[in-house]
Amino acid sequence: MSEPRTYTWSNRGFRWSVLSLVGLTVIAMLVGFIWLPAVHPDFQSEGLWASICRAAGVPYRWGGAGQAGKATEPLSTKVVLDRQMARVGTTEAVGRGATLALNCTMCHGARGLSSSDAPNLAGQYPEVVIKQLNDYKAGKRSSAIMQALAGRLSDRDIADLAAYYAYLPKARTAPTTYDESLPSLVRTGDPLRNIAPCISCHGGVDQKLGAPWLEGMPKAYLVTQLKAFATGARRNDSEAQMRNMARPMTESEIDAVATFYARKAQSSAP
Numbered sequence: 601m602s603e604p605r606t607y608t609w610s611n612r613g614f615r616w617s618v619l620s621l622v623g624l625t626v627i628a629m630l631v632g633f634i635w636l637p638a639v640h641p642d643f644q645s646e647g648l649w650a651s652i653c654r655a656a657g658v659p660y661r662w663g664g665a666g667q668a669g670k671a672t673e674p675l676s677t678k679v680v681l682d683r684q685m686a687r688v689g690t691t692e693a694v695g696r697g698a699t700l701a702l703n704c705t706m707c708h709g710a711r712g713l714s715s716s717d718a719p720n721l722a723g724q725y726p727e728v729v730i731k732q733l734n735d736y737k738a739g740k741r742s743s744a745i746m747q748a749l750a751g752r753l754s755d756r757d758i759a760d761l762a763a764y765y766a767y768l769p770k771a772r773t774a775p776t777t778y779d780e781s782l783p784s785l786v787r788t789g790d791p792l793r794n795i796a797p798c799i800s801c802h803g804g805v806d807q808k809l810g811a812p813w814l815e816g817m818p819k820a821y822l823v824t825q826l827k828a829f830a831t832g833a834r835r836n837d838s839e840a841q842m843r844n845m846a847r848p849m850t851e852s853e854i855d856a857v858a859t860f861y862a863r864k865a866q867s868s869a870p
């Protein structure tokens with residue numbers, strides 16, 4: 601039987617194991633918090649301290665505006681989504697919304713299906729319409745025409761318009777099978793680049809509160825929006841979730857997902 605070992609500082613093996621553990625930890629931290637973030641474009645924008653905090657997953661500035669982008673920029677959106685907004689509107693709200701929507705048909709179509717490159721609103725989730733109109737109204741999403749129009753709408757107008765559009769039939773239902781014929785970003789995303797599958801938020805498999813229905817949207821609109829997220833020209837998505845996914849997408853991936861969502865329907869909804 602050997603003597604029980606004593607793990608004290610005077611024990612050479614013990615000393616070495618502690619020192620090498622500390623050394624390795626320091627190296628791992630340098631690599632993980634400084635070197636990798638420093639070469640990754642998503643992390644570079646706001647300096648070393650921001651990179652370190654982002655790598656560690658903690659806010660680098662307290663006080664609310666941390667996620668919004670540039671330090672001086674206001675919050676990307678003021679709208680706090682809640683389940684109430686996603687509720688089906690009353691018949692009265694739908695009726696009132698239909699009247700208000702007469703001002704919108706010129707671009708968004710008589711039944712909410714645009715024949716120009718404006719987004720479809722028919723069948724859009726109510727909380728999406730509410731959020732987007734409030735973002736235009738507050739100047740958080742820019743569009744000369746929509747900012748001017750939304751600025752004149754009251755909260756009730758917005759809720760009623762959302763109820764009306766949610767009530768109209770969608771351009772198209774979602775595919776019923778998710779096989780290899782769909783673009784891989786739509787179906788599986790790309791975990792290595794932090795891109796989650798589009799169908800996990802945009803309907804089809806699951807819908808995340810506030811994520812718009814995309815099926816049947818005009819292709820040009822989808823491409824414009826994805827590029828605007830990628831450059832940060834559009835930044836009303838909370839937590840930068842769309843910006844972070846659009847940024848690493850290539851031109852041809854943007855084209856592929858937009859083509860997919862805008863594809864002409866064989867199995868269109870009624």
Ligand code: HEC
Pocket residue numbers: 700701703704705706707708717718719720721728729732733741742743745746749761812
């Ligand atoms: C002159 C054309 C025009 C008129 C009229 C118009 N819109 Fe729009 N709307 C647009 C365009 C173009 C966009 C996309 C703008 C952008 O790039 O942000 C848009 C975007 C929207 C969006 C965002 C949709 C989404 O999927 O993100 C909503 C909601 C909306 N409009 C509602 C309305 C409502 C409600 C009215 C009537 C009160 C209206 N619009 C009138 C052209 C118009």
Ligand code: HEC
Pocket residue numbers: 719731785786795796797798799800801802808809810811812814822825826836837838841842845857858
């Ligand atoms: C984690 C959830 C999530 C995933 C995954 C996701 N999105 Fe989004 N997307 C959102 C949300 C939320 C919004 C609304 C942002 C806002 O509030 O303006 C949005 C907005 C959009 C818009 C703007 C639509 C409009 O009418 O305003 C497009 C286009 C879009 N996403 C495309 C995609 C594509 C393509 C993919 C897959 C590569 C994808 N998204 C994956 C959550 C997601």
